[in-house]
Amino acid sequence: MLTSVDPDVIRALGDPLRLKIVTLLARETLCTTHLVEETGAKQTNLSNHMKVLREAGLVETEPCGRFIYYRLKPEVLAGLSEQFADLAASARTAAENKRACP
Amino acid sequence: MLTSVDPDVIRALGDPLRLKIVTLLARETLCTTHLVEETGAKQTNLSNHMKVLREAGLVETEPCGRFIYYRLKPEVLAGLSEQFADLAASARTAAENKRACP
DNA sequence: CGCTGGTATCAGCGAGCGATGATGTGACAG
């Protein structure tokens, strides 16, 4: 099976702010307040993006009192990495599979 | 610096049609006519998306008579793969780096 | 040269998405 990467996950990562969130979360587990400080975005805005990331299956939430911590799901990122590796490997051999001009 | 993935490349892959184009190109080198047949999209539309992919540095063009062949650049995909692998590895250790509740 | 076919570019329209403000909910402190 030729690894069709999940479009939703990639779309979620396509937004610059969400990408920043992901890189921040890759370093430490944070709650919304921290993310607001780090990114400078409004809380509402952040919450919206977190919802997208949650629905894309990229992050997990962990309540801690009134705070909610967000944690990246490494499996998803690892899966992406593998799928892109497959694509790259396939692309290397594709250079010879040139379909004839019609 | 912790591998900030190039947003442009990811955005380019975020579109479903472009993702389909990329998976097709991962299998064989094709020209626009083939892509029009395979995807069912209009030629103009395809040409637009190819421009995006070209500017994102994902594909190379190779003229062949009046046809233009598109070829994936495996290095870019491999780079993406590696960056996501880094993110995944970093995310695995991030679960312990929990910043204190403010 | 003129014609045909393969591609790229341009202009315009419409849908989707991100940003924002107002509001709701649930947990802790006093």
Next chain:
DNA sequence: CTGTCACATCATCGCTCGCTGATACCAGCG
């Protein structure tokens, strides 16, 4: 119980982006 704080949801506005049709460009063929 009341107030406050952390966070989510909703509704709305504005802009970006993808799609389409018209058109221009270039290569080969007769």
